[in-house]
């Protein structure tokens with residue numbers, strides 16, 4: 001039964017009274033506590049502690065879907081938003097997805113399909129919450145023992161990291177995607193004098209420019225449309241601790257002087273604010289790109305690069321430390337087994353050998369994903385060749401650790417499709433990251449996927 005003080009699990013923003021009332025009725029029939037409003041702004045006010053998803057019409061009087069999405073990204077980033085769009089609004093729906101909506105449904109919708117999407121969004125919300133709790137827990141406990149380091153390169157890196165951890169200088173971590181830069185940053189923080197204060201991460205490509213600026217520096221009430229209350233940015237919330245700027249190469253050029261100011265003068269201003277605020281953070285930045293090219297083309301300031309890289313540390317790719325694949329796999333499988341409360345899952349000798357030969361372009365993250373997936377299917381606690389994903393077998397069965405051998409003779413379109421689909425999987429469905437890694441536009445990724453969906 002709905003109690004007065006409980007906030008809705010589902011908020012519906014839809015200007016058509018008939019459609020809104022129908023949605024609320026359908027929700028009630030499924031035991032979902034829902035509330036609705038006819039415009040975005042009123043709907044946003046209904047969001048409470050128990051809200052796990054928002055259904056958002058795109059065209060509404062007052063705050064439309066886009067304005068509401070921006071508000072959600074700023075104020076309720078964990079709550080998934082599902083777009084309700086008319087059949088002729090496909091382009092707008094895509095824009096909404098880019099602004100962070102998780103899915104979109106075209107009207108008229110099938111109630112079963114609609115609620116399947118809503119329940120998936122509830123699951124996603126729970127997952128985001130769990131991840132956040134997990135991250136907080138890991139943040140507290142990250143220490144040298146969590147990080148596997150047995151290869152000479154990693155042992156040397158860890159020893160350097162331990163030495164520089166207590167200093168307050170900024171650190172630039174370089175290395176390919178998934179090598180462990182984020183983990184190393186946490187470790188440096190946990191070994192520093194700032195360890196009892198927050199470790200705060202900001203991923204530069206994850207947000208559009210305006211949202212990123214507000215995420216970093218915060219904003220004053222009324223600074224821009226949607227800024228309905230003052231917001232404290234990540235630099236401020238990391239006070240006394242460490243700010244980890246992931247993928248710093250994607251920091252927009254016009255935000256770079258503001259970060260330079262934080263590094264040089266240890267101060268900044270909130271967006272729309274006049275007060276100068278002291279920035280008490282240690283900066284650790286990470287990148288997987290070649291800065292020389294970015295500086296040359298003028299998209300990254302050289303002075304900022306030098307300020308950031310007072311201490312440069314390079315994390316080697318997994319294929320350059322193959323002796324670490326075994327210990328890493330064991331550690332990851334240990335974590336999985338512990339989480340599932342089952343005996344330690346092992347690799348069969350054949351899989352172990354194959355793992356040593358494989359190139360691991362997605363590095364430790366790919367190893368984690370493969371193990372996570374295989375251990376869900378494996379029987380009797382051992383991962384065998386049959387449990388491996390097909391593309392993994394394909395890539396290695398030709399006796400070559402590089403994929404070039406099996407690509408030869410394949411129709412180009414299939415190669416492109418495989419590259420897009422596998423990169424998307426590697427990036428856990430993140431289209432923007434997929435586009436970035438493949439060096440194509442996000443629109444091209446979207447168009448290709450749309451075309452593949454019809455074949």
Ligand SMILES: Nc1ncnc2c1ncn2[C@@H]1O[C@H](COP(=O)(O)OP(=O)(O)OP(=O)(O)O)[C@@H](O)[C@H]1O
Pocket residue numbers: 146147148149175176177178179180181182183184246286288328331364365368
């Ligand atoms: N040496 C290691 N020991 C144990 N786990 C590791 C190690 N290196 C990486 N991992 C794990 O691999 C995953 C990827 O690591 P992380 O996110 O730190 O990589 P990254 O280099 O920051 O990636 P990206 O550039 O894509 O952000 C994480 O789940 C991390 O816990």
